[in-house]
Amino acid sequence: MELGVQYFQTFARYNLWANNRLYKASAELSDEVRRQDREVFFGSLHATLNHLLAGDRIWMGRIRHRDHGVTRLDEILYEGFHELRAARTAEDVGIVAYADGLKAEDMLTILEYRSFTAGTGKTPLPLVLGHMFNHQTHHRGQAHAMLSQAGLAALSLDLLYFLREAEDAPSTA
Amino acid sequence: MSTADLFRKLAGFNAWANGKIYDSCAALPDAALREDRGAFFGSILAALNHLLVVDKGWISRIEGVESGVESLDQILHEDMAELRRAREAEDARLIGLCERLDQDGIDRIVSYKFMDGTPAKTALDVILITLFNHQTHHRGQVHAMLTQAGRPSLDLDIIVYEFEREAA
Numbered sequence: 493m494e495l496g497v498q499y500f501q502t503f504a505r506y507n508l509w510a511n512n513r514l515y516k517a518s519a520e521l522s523d524e525v526r527r528q529d530r531e532v533f534f535g536s537l538h539a540t541l542n543h544l545l546a547g548d549r550i551w552m553g554r555i556r557h558r559d560h561g562v563t564r565l566d567e568i569l570y571e572g573f574h575e576l577r578a579a580r581t582a583e584d585v586g587i588v589a590y591a592d593g594l595k596a597e598d599m600l601t602i603l604e605y606r607s608f609t610a611g612t613g614k615t616p617l618p619l620v621l622g623h624m625f626n627h628q629t630h631h632r633g634q635a636h637a638m639l640s641q642a643g644l645a646a647l648s649l650d651l652l653y654f655l656r657e658a659e660d661a662p663s664t665a
Numbered sequence: 666m667s668t669a670d671l672f673r674k675l676a677g678f679n680a681w682a683n684g685k686i687y688d689s690c691a692a693l694p695d696a697a698l699r700e701d702r703g704a705f706f707g708s709i710l711a712a713l714n715h716l717l718v719v720d721k722g723w724i725s726r727i728e729g730v731e732s733g734v735e736s737l738d739q740i741l742h743e744d745m746a747e748l749r750r751a752r753e754a755e756d757a758r759l760i761g762l763c764e765r766l767d768q769d770g771i772d773r774i775v776s777y778k779f780m781d782g783t784p785a786k787t788a789l790d791v792i793l794i795t796l797f798n799h800q801t802h803h804r805g806q807v808h809a810m811l812t813q814a815g816r817p818s819l820d821l822d823i824i825v826y827e828f829e830r831e832a833a
Binding site for chain 1 (some may be wrong): 809825
């Protein structure tokens, strides 16, 4: 039995939910604090949030065979937090719509693409999607550390918490 | 690729990513690992202990055995070398569990108790996606603390893991 598309539909909704929480918390900070270099990979919270949007746009562009318009992994797509937040929400809604449109046969697709760092890639679509959602979680983890360091109360971004909140933890098989 | 296949891949990825994190930690003095950096679990050592606690807890629930875990901020191992050995053993245990996964039983209901004793039930596949996502979240926090401690950045992408495996 092939991996169900519902697996990725769950992650698409989780991503939207977790980003909403993350941006809501980030909005409590001043612009200066969001831009403070905290010596994580992309420096500041603002730069990390931009990187996450850039990463998702890159993958969604590759998956949809559209120009993603991103030129660098550390590109600052939006200097303004409110523009960034609006773009983030739009992207997340688009990812949910894409996931909802997935068909069982799409899980057999092999995606070919040009990587920024590793030449040409040929990767099964389920792994590409698995990577994209894992990448989001990784950088949200970095962002979460920066929010705590900036003095905010910790927010739960746990997937199980989301699932329980959403519909009492259904199976995703 | 079945759900079970994906979980097998994620179990391998987890062991690989943890190896990179622990390698990077090995270059830091003990005091840097114990320094409170203001992340949710404070220090790198505390965050790594938390990850082990949660993995041990869930894997034991799946296997229906006692985990010995008492709290989410429990320090299972004060010593980094001991913590690494326990981490490697737990990662091997998770790989073994995923290798034995039967796709037909992937959504079987696991009955267990919360730490306060309340009975709970969760589907096996839900537990596993939660587990893998939780690992990545806290590795993200640890990664932030490692670069703050002056260590070079690590690439912990699934796609990089795939490239490395294909090249090998």
